[in-house]
Amino acid sequence: MQISLAKQVALVTGASSGLGYACAKGLAAAGASVVINYNSQAEPAEKLAEEIRQQGGQAIAVQGDVSSQDDVNNLITQAVEHFGGLDILVANSGLQKDAAIGDMTLQDWQKVIDVNLTGQFLTAQAALLQFRKQKGQRQVSRANGKIIHVSSVHQLIPWAGHVNYAASKGGVDLLMRSIAQEVGEEQIRVNSIAPGAIATAINADNTEGDAAKKLLELIPYGRIGASEDVANAVVWLASDLSDYVHGSTLFIDGGMSLYPEFRGNG
Numbered sequence: 001m002q003i004s005l006a007k008q009v010a011l012v013t014g015a016s017s018g019l020g021y022a023c024a025k026g027l028a029a030a031g032a033s034v035v036i037n038y039n040s041q042a043e044p045a046e047k048l049a050e051e052i053r054q055q056g057g058q059a060i061a062v063q064g065d066v067s068s069q070d071d072v073n074n075l076i077t078q079a080v081e082h083f084g085g086l087d088i089l090v091a092n093s094g095l096q097k098d099a100a101i102g103d104m105t106l107q108d109w110q111k112v113i114d115v116n117l118t119g120q121f122l123t124a125q126a127a128l129l130q131f132r133k134q135k136g137q138r139q140v141s142r143a144n145g146k147i148i149h150v151s152s153v154h155q156l157i158p159w160a161g162h163v164n165y166a167a168s169k170g171g172v173d174l175l176m177r178s179i180a181q182e183v184g185e186e187q188i189r190v191n192s193i194a195p196g197a198i199a200t201a202i203n204a205d206n207t208e209g210d211a212a213k214k215l216l217e218l219i220p221y222g223r224i225g226a227s228e229d230v231a232n233a234v235v236w237l238a239s240d241l242s243d244y245v246h247g248s249t250l251f252i253d254g255g256m257s258l259y260p261e262f263r264g265n266g
Ligand SMILES: NC(=O)C1=CN([C@@H]2O[C@H](COP(=O)(O)OP(=O)(O)OC[C@H]3O[C@@H](n4cnc5c(N)ncnc54)[C@H](OP(=O)(O)O)[C@@H]3O)[C@@H](O)[C@H]2O)C=CC1
Pocket: 013, 014, 015, 016, 017, 018, 019, 020, 037, 038, 039, 040, 041, 042, 064, 065, 066, 067, 092, 093, 094, 095, 115, 150, 151, 152, 153, 194, 195, 196, 197, 198, 199, 200, 201, 202, 203
């Protein structure tokens, strides 16, 4: 079944690379106009926007640091000014700054929390305020807006050596579920995806060579994930096919989260 997101506008944060890049491509292929956010890598973001336009779609690339409320507000402004509104937010931006707990600096703790957790708060808040502002004006979906948080299996699985990252994702879990509890009556639909081991830049050290062999021992389904595996799930969660899915986390991990004893991969 081909999913259509025609006439809908999506904002994907952190779409200059990896999962965000794949999600922006997938949402555009389903007919959505896409705002491709990047922080430092303009070139791949601009090239993706151009590729989408060349293929008859609508897309713009917009620089913004999701930990800056002014930048986040500008992302929403650009969506409205270029495409008339906002229907879908994929809050994807994230990074790791790994260290053993005894060696972790406050700066590295704070940076990961600022981007991975505060950035998700700021983008979700700005999106839902826009959904409220445009309520009744956009007959494009059964919901009055959809928010998809990109979390991780490490919202559930502890990750020694990555306490800032795992704590940020644990926070995303209850951020999402609390927002969902608060805004569901407005038919604003809020969910998370929790990817496992996906072959992207953030994960390069773990998904190649001997490290990948070790990781595969923890993946019942027997393969490392691809960005497209995540993008396909995001397109479905953004569509009316999942209209009764609200406050849920979709684990996209080949079954990795079935291993509660998983101590992380490095
Ligand atoms: N890959 C994996 O196996 C998994 C990934 N995830 C999560 O998926 C999400 C994407 O990860 P992945 O694609 O692998 O990582 P990448 O490193 O490939 O991409 C990260 C993206 O986040 C953007 N970003 C970083 N800091 C900021 C910021 N301050 N403001 C705005 N954007 C920012 C980057 O932008 P730029 O490069 O332009 O600076 C980039 O586009 C993250 O939230 C990650 O935690 C979860 C589970 C597994």
